[in-house]
Amino acid sequence: MSADLLLPFCGGDELPPLYCVHSASGSAYTYLPLAGLLGGRPVVGIEAPGYDGDGLPPTDLRRLADGYARTVDDDRAGREVCLLGWSMGGSVAWAMAHRLLARGCPVALVVLVDALMHHAEPVPSREAVLAGFAVNLVREAGEGRAGEAVADALRAWPADAPAEDAWRLLRRAGLIPEDLDGETLGRRFEVFRRNVEALHGYAPEPGYPGPVLVVESEGSPRGPLRWTDVARDVRTVTVPGDHFSMWRGAGLTALGAAVRETLREVSSMRPEGAR
Secondary structure (H helix, E strand, O other), X not given: OOHHHEEEEEOOOOOOOEEEEOOOOOOOHHHHHHHXXXXXXXXXXXXXXXXXXXXXXXOOHHHHHHXXXXXXXXXXXXXXXXXXXXXXXXXXXXXXXXXXXXOXXXXXXXXXXXXXXXOOOOOOOHHHHHHHHHHHHHHHOOOOOHHHHHHHHHHHOOOOOOHHHHHHHHHHOOOOOOOOOHHHHHHHHHHHHHHXXXXXXXXXXXXXXXXXXXXXXXXXXXXXXXXXHOEEEEEEEEEOOOOOHHHOHHHHHHHHHHHHHHHHHHHHOOOOOOO
16 A cells, blocks of 8 residues: 555654544545644544545455555554544454554554444445445535435436436535536545445454554444454443534544543553653
8 A cells, every 4th residue: 555545634753643544435534623632643544545546445454454554564663553443444443453463563552433343234235335425425524414315316316327327416416515526426436335345344353452442422323243342451432423423513522532531541551662
């Protein structure tokens, strides 16, 4: 994976950097508001191949994590690292943590934000993936009742029709930003589709030995599989909002406080002189 996929949000070299892994959308910009709440911690976003450039992510999450782990190991300048991922990004961060430890890179903390395990479920249909992509576009832009609006707009879209037809329907309903052209939408949909397939094909490795912070939103569903089943040292906190609104207002404030405090705790446990 190319270092071009790394997006430095905050600088500094005194503390272990926090690498934040994109969700299924492929974008790491979700984490930009959080970066400013972490007290000067170096924060780096990881963007998916194809989101804003060439290439596409693999449909095997293990391969994706392999590439990201190599990139982070090359970038960390000898420092230990912290990892964070929201939604699908949580599973990628989990897989990266195992691979970084195997490479001899110390991982101080893994933060899993509203991240569910989906390997026990079938891969959604193309129609369902398209609807999920559209909901992500709308909700990440800050709109509320996206699910119903997207479902209404897509009723006229046959599952075997070109995705371009769906863009026209969604644009007509005012659900797609005007600055996104058809080519960009098509590429980002393919990134999203591949990431969803990768997520559903990945069973998280058990037995992770290090500290894990699980952040759940009040309004999100809880899956039958829990991170406490595959890790030994898990702390769980709940913040206001749902899967998307937790990144704004009271949810973001609580999320920032939980991550900042846990990062401070794991940093204080490091041996003196350790990097």
